[in-house]
Amino acid sequence: MMDDVISRPPVHALLTDGTTVCIRPVRPGDHDQLEGLYEEMSPENLRMRFFAVSRRSARMAADRACASERPGR
Numbered sequence: 001m002m003d004d005v006i007s008r009p010p011v012h013a014l015l016t017d018g019t020t021v022c023i024r025p026v027r028p029g030d031h032d033q034l035e036g037l038y039e040e041m042s043p044e045n046l047r048m049r050f051f052a053v054s055r056r057s058a059r060m061a062a063d064r065a066c067a068s069e070r071p072g073r
Contacts (some may be wrong), residue, residue, distance in 0.1 A: 027066065028067075029066075031063070031066040032062075035058055038059075
């Protein structure tokens with residue numbers, strides 16, 4: 001099933017400001033950017049998203065999202 005997700009073509013979306021963005025599955029090479037996104041979140045946003053204010057949550061979430069495919073994932 002994971003191969004199906006990765007092989008899907010990207011989808012483009014129009015934001016309210018008129019900007020177009022490309023939406024695609026997360027890949028292992030996205031880890032640093034994804035971790036940076038999480039690290040820039042406010043403490044309140046981190047708490048609401050991860051139920052914790054620990055900055056370690058950002059790395060753990062990026063690790064999970066960018067992990068290679070394995071059984072049960």
